[in-house]
Amino acid sequence: MIRDITIGQYYQTDSVIHRLDPRVKLLGTFIYIIMLFMMKNPAGYALAFLFLILVIKLSRVPLKFILKGMKSIVFILFITVFFNLFMTPGEELVRFWKITITDRGVANALTMTVRLSLLIIGSSMMTFTTTPNELTDGMEKGLRGLKKIKVPVHEMAMMMSIALRFIPILLEETDKIMKAQMARGADFESGGLIKRAKAMVPILVPLFVSAFRRANDLAMAMEARCYHGGEGRTKMKPLIYKRRDAVSYIILAVYVVLVFFLGRHAMFKVW
């Protein structure tokens, strides 16, 4: 059961979005999120929505698959709506007992719901269409300018990709340790939260020991294969911008301009 957990799920298919340079997708997602917070009227959100629909259509990721991922955030959305709806001061609309709903509350709840949904779907579109490997590669190359101010970009990217490689191995190991403990009478399922958390200690200790041992072995194996940091290293799969990447950057720029022009225009302002 523990192996069903997938972090940064990737949806395997062939599409323009999948083939885009990861740097485009990283920057695109980043800008998309910032733009969501720059908007001031419904026209802006409509624009963001249309942009997302375009990306989803192009990516060929089924809508069902995307919405399935949304299920987990319904709870967060609900809490946001609840607090915004009942806690915002403003002109009173409805009132019963001690609870009041104001016009500002309704507006805030609506905006937050739309904004959060777009934000989460938008950023998960990146993980749906980019393998973790491409992501780390994209980060390493996209941020290589930071090397000048002594940010260890290569090392960070290498750490990330190794961490991702070891997630399934460590999950499998956790499963093994749990089963070994259960075979000797350990109980992970009954009791309250605190009791169950305490039961995790005998799992974590051997897991940490084994993780350190693995790390030591891996470091030695990397050294044996001449790893000596990012200097003088070539790439098996270098990132090279293609025409479609240039086109995407242009589309992105147009989107930014449109958001600034329409999304912040007073003409469409409702509240």
Add this chain to the structure above:
Amino acid sequence: MDLIKARDVLFEYIRRDDEGNVEGITTALDHVSLDVKQGDFVCILGHNGSGKSTLAKHINALLYPEEGSIWVDGINTRDDEKILEVRRRAGMVFQNPDNQIIGQVVEEDVGFGPENLGVPTSEIWERVEESLKAVGMYEYREFSPNKLSGGQKQRVSIAGVLAMHPKCIVLDEPTAMLDPKGRKEVVRAVRGLNQVEGVTVILITHYMEETVHADKIFVMDKGKVVMQGPPKDIFSQVEALKELRLDVPQVTLLAYELKKRGLDLPDGILTVDEMVDELKKLKGI
């Protein structure tokens, strides 16, 4: 010419207590000297703690001798500036396949070594292809390593070393964690490399059956090389091996026991075929 030359190598593991005082010293390598010829298939046998893994790490410059020296292809492993040269020439495969695969896709892992060496991109792809073909894993190049069996993972590790175009591969108990099928796959791949590609192989192992085709065997005990020679000479000394708590291949043991009971068999029978031939000779067929 000797590819690997070790002279009087001494290495000690020093255990310290919390205050840094020396608690005890274990001599892992006790004045070891040995020579490995280019193109040979060499096996190193020994009980746990005999120093064979420590020796392997010396060949790859992961550890340095405290006294004495090791030369790989004429380069002293202590020469800090040439350390990458040493590691490129003497590749190393470790015991646990999971802990030495770095890439998330088979082909990327094989490309890791050449990437570190600064090989141009197009040549990396050529090297990856030829290495994966040499170990018979080319069809799996786009797989995730997590989906492979132990034997397959170990073959990928070997390909990863091979892609650096080494003169010599050191395998430190590569089959210890594998099932019999995986063990066979790996041994077949290693022998293929030695015979077809002419790579010098140094195989460290517990399994006697893997050593019968070797050109030379070194037997280690308590940090010393106690026996060396071709398999026939080594395995004819059944009593001496038993004293070192080492087994001999089953067929050799059978021949030895039969000889003790009075059958006229020669010493050092290593394979079933040899045994059959000798028995036929006895019966006069």
